[in-house]
Amino acid sequence: MQLKASTLPAGVSGEIRPDGAGGFVIKVNRHDSSRRQRFTIAHEIAHYLLHRDQIGMGISDDALYRSSLSDAREAEANRLAADLLMPANAVQVEVDNARQLQVEDIVAFVADKFEVSEAAMKIRLGLS
CATH class of the missing domain: 1.10.10 (Arc Repressor Mutant, subunit A)
Known part of the structure; x- marks a missing residue:
C-alpha cells in the first residue's frame, strides 16, 4: 500500500484506489490540517481492512467522511479509525x-x- 499527499478536488479529504499492480494507494488532501490528514489516513486504512472487497475502482471520502459506500460502512470506517488513533x-x-x-x-x-x-x-x- 502506498500513501500520497495530493491535491484532491474541493471537499474531498481522502481516497483509496487500486494501484494497478495488485495493491492500493491512499491519497490524502495535502491542503487539510495534519490532524485531519491523520484521521483521513486511518479512515482509508479502515476501508482497506474492513471493505477491501467493496473498493472496486476506488472510494473517495468527502470532508464528512461520506462516500459511495453505505452510511453504515462509513460509520464502521470512522469507528475503526477512531480506535486506531x-x-x-x-x-x-x-x-x-x-x-x-x-x-x-x-x-x-x-x-x-x-x-x-x-x-x-x-x-x-x-x-x-
Whole structure:
C-alpha cells in the first residue's frame, strides 16, 4: 500500500484506489490540517481492512467522511479509525486527567494529546 499527499478536488479529504499492480494507494488532501490528514489516513486504512472487497475502482471520502459506500460502512470506517488513533483506555486516562486538572474544554484538551481534530475526538467520545 502506498500513501500520497495530493491535491484532491474541493471537499474531498481522502481516497483509496487500486494501484494497478495488485495493491492500493491512499491519497490524502495535502491542503487539510495534519490532524485531519491523520484521521483521513486511518479512515482509508479502515476501508482497506474492513471493505477491501467493496473498493472496486476506488472510494473517495468527502470532508464528512461520506462516500459511495453505505452510511453504515462509513460509520464502521470512522469507528475503526477512531480506535486506531485514540484507543479507548488511553482516551479515558486523558479525560480523567483533564477532569482532575479542571480543564474547561475537555474535548480540545484530549484532542491535543492525541493530535487529532476536535471533530475526531467527538466521534471517539460518542458526542457526534
